[in-house]
Amino acid sequence: QVTLVESGGGLVQTGGSLRLSCVASGRALSMYIMGWFRQLPGKEREFVAAIYRSGKSLYADSVKGRFTISRDNPENTMYLQMDSLKPEDTAVYYCTGDLQDRRPQTPTNYNFWGQGTQVTVSS
Numbered sequence: 001q002v003t004l005v006e007s008g009g010g011l012v013q014t015g016g017s018l019r020l021s022c023v024a025s026g027r028a029l030s031m032y033i034m035g036w037f038r039q040l041p042g043k044e045r046e047f048v049a050a051i052y053r054s055g056k057s058l059y060a061d062s063v064k065g066r067f068t069i070s071r072d073n074p075e076n077t078m079y080l081q082m083d084s085l086k087p088e089d090t091a092v093y094y095c096t097g098d099l100q101d102r103r104p105q106t107p108t109n110y111n112f113w114g115q116g117t118q119v120t121v122s123s
Contacts, residue, residue: 090119
């Protein structure tokens with residue numbers, strides 16, 4: 001089994017930065033893909049970014065150029081560097097991962113999820 005634990009959320013002003021971390025335990029080294037989703041109350045979980053074990057990454061258009069996803073495989077840790085934050089980035093951010101190669105933008109394709117960390121961007 002795999003456990004994912006996020007940290008690094010908080011309150012920041014528009015234009016500021018935050019760095020989220022996700023530490024994986026268990027079969028973490030087998031994770032083929034890891035990613036970040038975000039969710040507002042009453043809304044569907046939204047894809048933010050994903051990174052393969054190879055290092056290849058992809059982003060949602062809404063965060064491209066502002067967010068950077070990275071992965072430290074020996075440390076079983078994934079990061080999301082968020083710069084130039086906007087109020088519309090406010091959400092609960094979830095770390096996720098899976099052992100298989102499936103479409104990364106679809107949340108139901110992931111079997112492992114963290115508990116979420118709140119990010120609030122004030123205007």
